[in-house]
Amino acid sequence: MSNGTFHGTFGRRFCPEATPHLSIPHIPRSLKKIDLTINKRILYYIDRLSEATMLRISQRCEYAIRAMLELALRRDRRPVSIAEIAQAQRLPAKFLAAILAQLKQAGLLESLRGTQGGYRLARQAHAISVGEVVRLMDGPMECTGATAAGAEATAAGEVLKEIRAAIKGAVEQVLDNMTFADLVEREMRRREILAATYCI
Numbered sequence: 001m002s003n004g005t006f007h008g009t010f011g012r013r014f015c016p017e018a019t020p021h022l023s024i025p026h027i028p029r030s031l032k033k034i035d036l037t038i039n040k041r042i043l044y045y046i047d048r049l050s051e052a053t054m055l056r057i058s059q060r061c062e063y064a065i066r067a068m069l070e071l072a073l074r075r076d077r078r079p080v081s082i083a084e085i086a087q088a089q090r091l092p093a094k095f096l097a098a099i100l101a102q103l104k105q106a107g108l109l110e111s112l113r114g115t116q117g118g119y120r121l122a123r124q125a126h127a128i129s130v131g132e133v134v135r136l137m138d139g140p141m142e143c144t145g146a147t148a149a150g151a152e153a154t155a156a157g158e159v160l161k162e163i164r165a166a167i168k169g170a171v172e173q174v175l176d177n178m179t180f181a182d183l184v185e186r187e188m189r190r191r192e193i194l195a196a197t198y199c200i
Contacts, residue, residue: 055171061137063091064099068108068133069187072125072180079111079118099137106136125184131175141172 057065066089074080082100086093100119103109110122121128134141 055141055168057134058138060095060099061134063089063096064103064133064137065130065183066091067096067100068103068121068128068180069183071109071119071121072128072184073187074120077120079116079120081118084118102136103133108133108136121180124181126179126181128180129176130178130180130183131172134175141168141175 067085070085070088071080082093082097085091085100086096100109100111104111104119104122108122108128109119111117111119131141
């Protein structure tokens, strides 16, 4: 569109100034106001959706995943002490001890006592999913954020509710299909890239 002229249906040119006999239907101000209100409401719901579809994990859950990854990286399955895990992942040892105990109780870790004791994975890394750890530490996966009051009763609110449910399902599927063997592979690849960068 340029100089007040735009292409209409089938490419025909329409210029209001050149066609005074054509009148543009009058839109009552009340309808314009309603339309503007609806648009603002939809945009508001969309903005809220962007906040409500993010899966946030607790710090405790993050520490658990990092500890599990550290043990998965030890492919010799040698028991690793709490202090060693804490140092490798830069985690607070006291906080980590309670997390490892919870992971052991859930059957994800096993421990050995003695001077050479410590923790190791109870199953092979490929048999433990990230989703399993997330549910253990944080409970059922839920997208954060609350729907605006009255939003669910509107068409836009129902659509956003369905989208949020679909995204939640997709996130669950990703985490359930991602094992700690996958994380090990990603971590090793990352380390190789860092090593190559330092050599340049």
